[in-house]
Amino acid sequence: MAAPFDTPVLGDVDERRIPALKVGAMAESKPYVATAAHQEPLGFPGVLEDGWEKKAIGRMGELLGKYRSLQVFMDICVKCGACTDKCQYFLGTGDPKNMPVARADLFRSVYRRYFTTAGKLTPGLVGARDMTKEVLDEWFNYFHQCSQCRRCSVFCPSGIDTAEISMAARDIMDTIGQGQKYCNEIIGKVHKVGNNLGLPAPALLNTLEGLEEDILDETGVPVKLPIDVHGAEVLLVTPSADFFAEPHVLGLIGYAKVFHAAGVSWTLSTLASEAGNFGMFIGNYEQMRKISMRIRDAALALGVKRIIFGECGHAWRVAYSFLNTLAGPWDFLDPRYPVPQHILEFTNDLITRKGIKLDKSGNDGMVLTVHDSCNVARGARMGDRPGGQFTIPRDVIRASVPKLIDMHPDTICEKTFCCGGGGGVLTDELLDLRLKGALPRMEAIKEVADRDQVNFVAMICAICKAQFTKVLPYYGFKMSMAGGVHQLVSTAIVLGNEQ
Amino acid sequence: MTTFFAILFTVATLTLVIGLGLKIAQYAxxxxPLKIPTTPAPLTKPGVAFRLAREAVVFESLFKANKPxxxxxxxxxxxxxxxxxxxxRYFQTEVGPLVALVQPLALPAxxxxxxxxxxxxxxRLVLERIRYITGRSDILMLVLLLGIAVTGMFMTKHVHTDVVAVKAFFTGLLGFEIRSLPGDPLLVVHLLLVAILMIVFPFSKLLHAPGLFFSPTRNQTDTPREHRHLCDWAxxxxxxxS
Structure with a gap:
């Protein structure tokens, strides 16, 4: 596997090595620009048209008036630099424009020019810039080197979240006709086919039947994977990757086994066969809302009482933090349960109540560590206490595997690194960026692999799983070392008395 | 001189108060539209108040980020x-208890x-990363504050000015009455710089002071499932x- 670029050398986590600046190192890194065929179905102009500069500034003004986060974050940065060594893309590439403050300044410089007194009067003094094609291209390249993981927002003394700024930048670029192919093509598929991967309903049904047979062969237990079952108790919404490839599909089998063992009726939906919501990546409220409404429609159509989400990071952020806003109120569901629930909340609750039995010997020989998926860690919660998003997955893991070792404290929980593939950069043309962005995480894995013989990394996100299986081999790890938490539950769960 | 400063401080105060008021009104x-607290986040309003207090008083996030x-x-x-x-004390005819309390701390502070x-x-000058993100206005802001601090310290330690007259000037100004201000060069520079600081405040990064309290990543409760959060335009x- 010859890469057209160098895989970075892994360093010592404890040293917290900060790279020397390599100005322009990633200036050429950019995803494909969306064509009219990807843009127009979402209501965006197909190409950049004359007068786009004015339109961009107009849209910027609109967003400033609609989002307090954007307006406040534009004004309050003091350039203290607390964030400068926190982004995995800076740590991996050394490109100074990947320091959160510098990335935000690409946007802020334009804001200053058109929306502030200081920028109108003395642009040179405060670093204000006109909106030009050069600036736009720089936006396109560097706002697609941000995975919206919010790590910078943990450390900013004013709480500035670069994710909000890169979402706004992407929204503006879509609005003027320079969108990103990867995200917009996928959103088009959700609207047209129902999920990100574009798996049509017959293919889905076929896959589920095949999985049922596999489980029966392996365990002798007729575990079902129901879809479009009217009147089921639970609607499960999971990323479409779970229907498609390993290790994702092993997690789906895990969910099915848990529902089976607990005796809870459940169903998937062809209408909402996707948990992910790429509307967030492009910062577009209307798209995010439209994608979310599918879940409401599916829940109403199937007459379910609860909605549970499968393992998916950004999906869980949109589900946990935004779904009530976007597609609520959920007054037609069973009020005894939070809406939506995470599958880990469901499984953990069953474990605590002894509703299911787990046998760790199913995972004998496994020494495991947890990669806290960024959008779950910093953009959402599980359970009824702050930080439940860290303890609940670990509790489920401890119940399923013999040994759990945490990575360096600067790289887990709220300080976790993004896998390097989140927020709309999980596309092949950005592999160089993804590989370099994975560096801090790989360093932390290497430390526990060398010291504690850790041989498996658990994560709760479809993007993390796809990204890890891709980049692990470049760093000398086995591809099969990454997988979901329910993959572990699946091999540990005791399936009743059928056998 | 006295008239100039009387006008300057009136203008500066108005700029500061109105400018800041407008900015705060804009933020408010x-x-x-969306719940975006950086999690783990407090679940209750008192919890949020405590989080904001920790940010404002002990710079909690900065402590996590960078100890030096x-x-x-x-x-x-x-x-x-x-x-x-x-x-x-330059604005009070009677010195209040808090002012008296910090009096001995003045010099160390x-x-x-x-x-x-x-x-x-x-x-900003030495670290490569920080030099990269530093603009001219960032340096000027520090120089301005340094100028204020140095002139102020000099007047406290070495070249004393008539503080009673200064107090008379400012308390007078508060009652729209012009009383003469000493013409010491250090005082003149000190006050000039302070007036500039007051004027640039609402147009500069000094907005981080009020802005922090409006930062949605810090000032929201983590309750999106319990309460439906819906803004007007949404x-x-x-x-x-429908």
Missing amino acids: RTPA LWIFAALFHFGLAVVLVRHV GLAMLIGLLLLLGR AKLEDKR
Whole structure:
């Protein structure tokens, strides 16, 4: 596997090595620009048209008036630099424009020019810039080197979240006709086919039947994977990757086994066969809302009482933090349960109540560590206490595997690194960026692999799983070392008395 | 001279108050359509108040980020806070208890502020990453604050000015009465710089002071499942649909 670029050398986590600046190192890194065929179905102009500069500034003004986060974050940065060594893309590439403050300044410089007194009067003094094609291209390249993981927002003394700024930048670029192919093509598929991967309903049904047979062969237990079952108790919404490839599909089998063992009726939906919501990546409220409404429609159509989400990071952020806003109120569901629930909340609750039995010997020989998926860690919660998003997955893991070792404290929980593939950069043309962005995480894995013989990394996100299986081999790890938490539950769960 | 400063401080105060008022009104008026607290986040309003207090008083996030920078920032901000409180005596006919309390701290506080500023400036010039993100206005802001601190310290320690007259000038100004101001060069420079600082405040990064409290990542409760959060413009989208 010859890469057209160098895989970075892994360093010592404890040293917290900060790279020397390599100005322009990633200036050429950019995803494909969306064509009219990807843009127009979402209501965006197909190409950049004359007068786009004015339109961009107009849209910027609109967003400033609609989002307090954007307006406040534009004004309050003091350039203290607390964030400068926190982004995995800076740590991996050394490109100074990947320091959160510098990335935000690409946007802020334009804001200053058109929306502030200081920028109108003395642009040179405060670093204000006109909106030009050069600036736009720089936006396109560097706002697609941000995975919206919010790590910078943990450390900013004013709480500035670069994710909000890169979402706004992407929204503006879509609005003027320079969108990103990867995200917009996928959103088009959700609207047209129902999920990100574009798996049509017959293919889905076929896959589920095949999985049922596999489980029966392996365990002798007729575990079902129901879809479009009217009147089921639970609607499960999971990323479409779970229907498609390993290790994702092993997690789906895990969910099915848990529902089976607990005796809870459940169903998937062809209408909402996707948990992910790429509307967030492009910062577009209307798209995010439209994608979310599918879940409401599916829940109403199937007459379910609860909605549970499968393992998916950004999906869980949109589900946990935004779904009530976007597609609520959920007054037609069973009020005894939070809406939506995470599958880990469901499984953990069953474990605590002894509703299911787990046998760790199913995972004998496994020494495991947890990669806290960024959008779950910093953009959402599980359970009824702050930080439940860290303890609940670990509790489920401890119940399923013999040994759990945490990575360096600067790289887990709220300080976790993004896998390097989140927020709309999980596309092949950005592999160089993804590989370099994975560096801090790989360093932390290497430390526990060398010291504690850790041989498996658990994560709760479809993007993390796809990204890890891709980049692990470049760093000398086995591809099969990454997988979901329910993959572990699946091999540990005791399936009743059928056998 | 006296008239010039009387006008200048009236203008500066108006700019500061109105400018800041408009900015705060803008922040308060702009909706936050989505729940975006950086989690783990407090679940209750008192919890949020406590989180904001920790950010404002002990710079919690900065402490997580960078210990040396936290020390530099703390030296400057705590020093400034004490110095500001102490300056209240120029606006009170009777010195209040808080002002009296910080009186003995005045000199160490001024020194802390000065050292903090020098360290912050040095950091901007020495560290490659920080030099990269530093603009001309960032340097000028530090120089302005340094100028204020140095002239102020000099007047306290070496070249004393007639503080009673200064007090008379400012208390007079508060009652729209012009009383003469001493013409010492240090005082003139000190007051000029302070007036500039007041005027640029609402147009500069000094907005981080009020802005922090409006930062949605810090000031929201983590309760999206329990309470439906819906802003006006988002609610209008729903009307369109049904």
